[in-house]
Amino acid sequence: MTAVLETAPDRGTWRRGRVIAAFSALTALLLLAHRLVPNWVGNAGSLLETFLPWTALLVLPLLVAALLRRSALALVSLLLPALVWGGFFGGRLSDKTEAGGDLTIVSHNVNDENPDPAGTARALAATGAQVIALEELKKSEIPKYEDALAAAYPHHSVQGTVGIWSTFPLGDTRPVAIMPWTRALRTTVDTPKGPVAVFVAHLPSVRVRLDSGFTANGRDEAIGLLADALAGERSSRTVLVGDFNGTADDRALEPITARLRSAQEQAGDGFGFSWPAGLPMARIDQIFVAGVRPTASWTLPATGSDHLPVAASLAL
Template sequence: MLSTPYRSETTRQEEPSGPPQPRPAGRFRAVPATGRGRLIAAGAVCAALTMALHTWIPNGAFNLGSLFQTFLPWAGLSVPVLLLAAAVGRSRLAAVAVLAPLTAWGCLFGGTLTDKRSERPGSGDFTVVSHNVDEENPDPAGTARALAASGADVLALEEMSSKATPAYERELAAGYPYRSDTLGVRLWSKHPLNGVEAVPIMPWTRAVRATVETPGGPVAVFATHLASVRVTPDAGFTTARRNDAARKLAAAVRAEPLARVVVMGDFNGTAEDSALRPVTSQMASAQHEAGAGFGFTWPARFPMVRIDQILVKGMSVTSAWTLPATGSDHLPVAASLRL
C-alpha cells in the first residue's frame, strides 16, 4: 500500500487560488535597473546642459538666471552625487553619462583652479585693495591696520559707517594722506587724488570716482557698493535695484575719458552673473586674469561666492588674491597691476 509523504505544517506551502490579487494602492514600484540608469543619465545630461548654457537661463520669474549663476561653481557638486547614484544603481550607462557634467564644469572652471599669478602679490606698479568693512564691524581700528599692512597704493572701502569712520581716519592717516570725503564708500590713497566725485548710481552715495596720480601716470579709480540682493519665498532672488545700479555704473565707466580704469567694490554678484554684464563686459576680472582658485569672499567664515570684484581696463594684471579675514563678514580682495 502506497502512503502519501508526510508534509510538516511548518513547511507546507499553500497553493495560490483564485485570481491574482491587485497590488496595494500607494506601494512604491521599483524601477528596473536599466530604467534607473537611464534616469541618472538623463539627469547628468540636464546638469551638463544647464552649466554649459547658463547664460541662457532667463531672469524672469524669481531671477533664476542670476541665482544659478551666482552659485555656478557649486554646480560641480552634481558630479559626485550622480556618480554615487550610478554606482549604487550599478549602471555603466549612467557612469559614462556623468562625464558630460564633469566636462562642462571643467570647461567653465578648469582654468580657475590653476595659479595664474605671473608675479608675487604686491610686486606690480600699482596695487589696489577693496574691502566691504561691514558697518557692524566690532574692530574697525584693527581692520584699518590690517588693510594698511597690505601696502596697497589705493584702498577702496565700502559700508563705512559714520561711527567707525574716525577710527579708519586715525589708523590710515600716516600711510594714506589722500582720501575722498564721500559717505558710505571711500577711497584712501598714497598718491594724490583729483576729480573726486560721487557717481549717481543710487539715491544715496554708493559709488565714487577719482583720478589717482600715480608715478606711472593717471588712473581712473571707481569704488562702488551695488545694491544688496535678497532671497524671499514670494519674490525669489530680488536684484532689480542692483541691476539698475550696475547699468548706471556701466554708463559712467563707458564715458570715462582716461584709458586706464579700475572698478572695484562689493558688487553683490559674481562676474558670471549675466545681469552685471553691462559692467563686466567692458573690463577684465583681476581674479580671472591672474588669480589662484575661485577667490571666494563671502561669507568670511566659510566663503562660498565671490561678490567682491576688481575689474581693470588698459592695464595688465600680474596677481590677484584675497587677504586674511578682518572683523567684517567679507574678505578683502587685492590686485597688482602693471601700468
C-alpha cells in the same frame, strides 16, 4: 566529462542607470545653457549664475547613485557634466599669478557693524597696498579708519558710505550717482607711471525670498547707472572695485564686464570667493580693470567684516 561553465558578461551594467544618465545629461545641459534660464521668474538666471561653480556638487549624488546601481552607463555619463564644468571653470583653478606690478589695490566691504574698525584698517595697511578702497562705511566710525590709515595714506576721500585712501595724490574726486544716497565715487590716482581712474562702488544688496525669488532689481538698476558713468570715462586706464553683490558670471553685470575684465579671472589662483567670510561661497567683491594688466589677484584673511578683503597687483 566535466562541464565547464563560463560566466556570461553582465550586460545589464550598460542597461541599468538610464535615469541617472538622463540627469547627468540635464546637468551638463544646465551648464551649457545657463544663459537660457529666464530672469523673469524671480531672477532665477542670475541666482543660478551667482553660484554657478557649485553646480559641480550636482555630480556627487549622481555618482553615489551610479555606484549603488552598479551601472557602467551611469558612470560614463558623468563625464558629460564633468567635461562641461571643466571647460567652463578649469582655467580658473590654475595659478595665473606672476611677480611684479606697479600698483597694488585692496578693496573691502568693512561692514557697518564691524566691531574693530581700527584693527581692520591696520590689517589692510599691513598689506603694503598703495590704494585701499572701503565700502559700507558707517558715518560714526569713519574717524577710526581715518586715524588708523593717516600715517601711511596721506591722500584720501570719503563720499557717502565709500572711501579711498592712497599713498599717491588723488584728484578730480567726485561721487557717482547710482542710488538716491552716495555709494560710489570716482577719483584719479596720480601714480609715478601716470594717472589711473579708480571707481569705488557698493551696489544694493540682494536677497533670496520664497515669495519673490532673487530680489536683485535695485542692484541691476545701479549697475546700469554705474555702466553709464564708466562709458563716459576718458582715462585710458580704469580700475573699478567694490562690493557688487553679484559675480562676474551673473548676466546682470554684463554692462560692466563688457567694458572691463575681472582681475581674478585674469591673474588669480582659484575662484577667490569673498563672501561670506566664515565660509566663502561666491566672489561678489570685485576688481575690474581696463587699460592695465593684472599680475596677481587674491583674497586677504578675514577681518571684523562678513566679507573678505580682495586685492590685485596691476602693471601700468
